[in-house]
Amino acid sequence: MTETLLSVRDLRVSYKVGASRIDAVDGASFDVPRGTIVGLVGESGCGKTTIAKALTRVIADNASITGGQMMFEGRDLVSLSERQMNALRWREIAFIPQSAMNSLDPVYTVESQLNEVLRRRGGLGRREARKRCEELFELVGIDKGRLSDYPHQFSGGMRQRVAIALALALNPKLVIADEPVTALDVIVQRQILDQLRELQAALGISVIIVTHDISVVAYICDRTVVMYAGKVAEAGSMQATLTEPSHPYTMGLRNAFPDLQGAASGTLTPIEGAPPNLAFPPPGCRFAPRCPFVLETCRQVNPPLETVGPNHVAACHRAGEAVELRTQAARVDTWSGKVLA
Amino acid sequence: MPHLKAAISRTLQLALVLWAVVTILFLMFRLMPGNPMAAYIDPTFTLEQQQALMAQFGLDKPLWEQYFIYIGNLLQGELGQSFRYREPVATRIWALLPNTLILTFSSLILAYTFGILAGAYLAWKRGGVVENAAIPLVLTTRAMPEFWLGMVLLAIFSFNLGWFPAGGTRPAGASYDSLWALYTSREFLSYLALPALTLAIYSQGLPLLLMRSNMLDVMKEDFVTMARIKGLSNWTVVVRHAARNALLPVMTSFAIAVGYQLQGNVVVESVFSWPGLGRELVNAVSASDYPLAQGAFLMIAVVVILMNLIADLLYALLDPRISHA
């Protein structure tokens, strides 16, 4: 896992709402090495979906990419023409949405929707497309007799499999999955994630999984990108970021989720408070209002992303004291409104 | 077979509605103040003559008995005698119904074809100059009275330009081998043009605005965003996905609009002297020709109820969530 497939640098995406501007993604940088699964994790509203959509350049009417680069195999997706970008869509970058129910057109059969990309985007003939449809259904473990069914005739888990089949249809290099299992129960979540992992390894593709659930990252990802309020707080290998987090927010997130195996490791401690309003972000570190380790400088100076280990970066003024902070963070009372230091 | 069950219960429901309509019509015309025969019975008739007539029409029997006779007759397709024309009401209605249906359907098909295309286009080009100009225009057409619109079209295209005849369904004195020959003749089309256009202009606003607002809603759906992420062409996204889904409720509204139109035809049929059911209904009521009025009412009600059934079936046909439940 050396070669980089996608390299996002200082990406900025904002939404215009009336007269004000929301910088939903405010200078995000991270890499996706070829053949890996990268987890983009953070609380609701931190800009994960905004990044995922920006990578396809299909963004809301009131959104615009205001800066930065998205280098995909040497091409900057930000500066490609709409035509060039469209040529890449689905053939090289595919998408698995959160709710397969809403993302499949209710009036067409699943086969017709697979055919649509296979024939219109992949240039396959009728017969080849039919063969590929059966192949894809076999790949995701659905009986091919169900190709002629409509989306509403599938269960939630199966629909998500259909969405995976759809994403893999044209052999893309990168698959972006936005909360692919959030709507499912834990057992089905595991099945879908197992399948995703298997297919990813077999096909050698790269996957970005967007999730608010750090246990999903622990279960399936090779690398972690932790986002907070439109910025990257910490990024690195899954092992390094989750076992030895250097950013207090990552430490907090780790305490807030049970793992996917079902057993809660210790007590679950939520991080108190809520992320800042992105129309009026606090100066300095955006996590400062909720951070138990906040210092005076934190409120004034924005901490830059700095290397804290091999292939491991974090944006915290106190990243150097990470070992000590981790022991404190493991204690419940640290997070219950008591600000230490 | 959940389908069959649904279809049967739906049909029973409609039968019940039809029965209610029939009963209300019966009561309406029997319980109205005044003698229903007043217009028919000449004051110079002797009492015996009057009595004989009352007996002939069954009006001397108690109300409940009259009701059963009436229902029995209806079941045999017997609608009674028109006071005014002295001929069976059914004959009269069957002669007028095709004119009304042709006018209604041709104008609505015109209105819906235009409305759906224009509505979809306006939703697609949301926020542009075209939209800013078009919406007030559409609202204006909705506000124009039908008779006024009809007169204007008459004045321009018939009296001034002489492109179309002013009224009726055929040239004076012309005769045709069959109704079919009449309805497929070129002259008939030229007679149909102006009244159909008037109704079409009057009716296109509803499908247009409905289609537009449905489209705007559907365009926000995830599957439309996904279609874009798939790199599909703009045309595929807008027509194959957005418009196809937005069309569902519009198609249903077509069937229901037929019912409305039947009631609304009266004005246009009068302006263009179009021999239809609506005009006849008004004439019958003002001439106190109760059997004819009752028959015309009933016919319109039957068409409205049928169209509702068709709307349901259409929806099931177009929406796999219902047909493949």
Ligand SMILES: Nc1ncnc2c1ncn2[C@@H]1O[C@H](COP(=O)(O)OP(=O)(O)OP(=O)(O)O)[C@@H](O)[C@H]1O
């Ligand atoms: N179309 C929009 N117009 C204005 N603001 C938006 C729009 N879409 C998202 N936002 C705002 O941008 C921020 C980031 O939203 P985004 O959907 O990317 O978050 P997320 O991390 O995916 O959250 P979630 O877990 O809820 O999906 C939020 O504050 C959100 O309110």
Ligand code: SF4
């Ligand atoms: S910079 Fe300061 S406030 Fe921000 S996370 Fe680090 S310690 Fe907390």
Ligand SMILES: [Mg+2]
């Ligand atoms: Mg999201």
